[in-house]
Amino acid sequence: MKKLFGFIFISLFISNNTKAQGLLKGNNEVFTRQDTLRGSITKERAWWDVKYYYLDIKVNPSDSTITGSNTIKYQVLQEYNRMQIDLQKPMDIYKVIQDGKTLKFTREGNAFFIELLAPQTAGKTKELTVFYGGKPKVAVNPPWDGGITWKKDGNGKLFIASSCQGLGASVWWPNKDHMYDEVENMLISVNVPGNLTDVSNGRLQSVKKLKDGTKTYNWYVSNPINNYGININIGDYVSFSEKYDGEKGNLDCTYYVLKDNLAKAKEQFKDVPRMLKAFEHWFGPYPFYEDSYKLVEAPYLGMEHQSSVTYGNGFQNGYRGRDLSGTGWGLKFDFIIIHESGHEWFANNITDKDIADMWIHESFTNYSESLFLEYYYGKEAGYEYVRGIRKNIENDKPIIGHYGVNSEGSSDMYYKGANMLHTLRQIVNDDEKWRATLRGLNSTFYHQTVTTKQIEDYLSEAVGMDLTPFFNQYLRDTRIPTLEYFFKDNTLGFRWTNCVAGFNMPVKTTLNDKEKWLKPTTDWLTDSITVENPNLKIDVNFYVAEFDITE
16 A cells, blocks of 8 residues: 555555656746746846846836836956846836947847947946836736736725746846846835835935925845845835844844734734744844845735845734644744745845746745744644645646746745755754754855755755755656565565656665664665564655555
């Protein structure tokens, strides 16, 4: 009978031959040139390194437009005179200026190609200014459907926000819209109606009142930041603040909410210092002390905008009041505060270079929820939670997407990814070593963009074994590895099946209630046993299946 992570799963035996050998390709997908222009490091992107943005915009609620400019400072890596800047329809670029001269440009879909006149000498720093405007795409179902949300709060005041993960920041402002090249710092100036407040990333430098009754909020970001993490949040906000005594000293924490929600926020947002304490324990110091931590109420569920995390979970525990694990533990914390803030370490500190590797963001952050629970309620609480979310795994396609075309992998990057990491922790079998491994990730790749290979190589070295087959199985294949075993004449036979070639993960079991580690491969191995009526059980914390073929 086949057993799946501790629960009976009635099915026919699935052999290695039921699916094609090797790594699964996933569903057939057709990608366009626009996908390539958006998702690859084109020649027009590769020759320059973005250093600084000055995004200066006016948000016009009366006609749902955004107008303004982005001044781009960059370093020339190699001589070339054609630059790609991205801005999605129906937004448009009106003018581009460098060294006081107006430059010519052409548009191909959502990519603009600018012809530069001045010499672009390797090693030199240059800048240009892009003027643009239009009605950005409206987010129909944010944050999953990206764009701008134009709403009103309960008092009829405007409530506006951006959210654009996956779709890209170029949905509302012009930039080099690819994950591999993060801007090192930036100034964000947002002009809004005078009765409203804009909250963006970093620290507020100044607020300027204009003669027309509007206000311009100037926010400075001093740390590298990914494009989709840059945001605007505009509303009738009030704020309160506190200082968190963290690993790097005092961290300024400021909270912005609609006026009517102030009392509820002061109670619910107590999860923030709890989150910081737990995650600094597990992952190391909060990565953006210089830019502070902000939690900002938004007209949608929430997103991991760097140093400006957005929140719309209704001031309640769980995910909109629900426990995604079905264990009860998911109601012990506010899902959006914990999950989206966890992205400050995995997504904002450590950022994937290609969205195909978004598991680096989501798997670790989904797993962080169980670590939060473990920190406050004990190991078994965290373990029960991460096992509970397995019911949400679909195994529909590989977790890693297609490279170079802005293609995400399966949503299993959340729940399956978390259980992959939880399984890896069982292999490590040393809690302090595991904690050091997680903290080491954040120090080794501090403020960097990375590839899956870099993360795999780091974890292999930290764990002390070649994890290539392990990651091939869980990231690039949809099958659940199955431990096939039998008992015969005082012998235990075992092997891995339903898995990739070379899969050799050690697994913790109990043989008649006595702990026993096995080191299966895809070939049959045997071990002598001396127990009567043998009964083998796999530790439920391994995300695997088992099949007893004893006759």
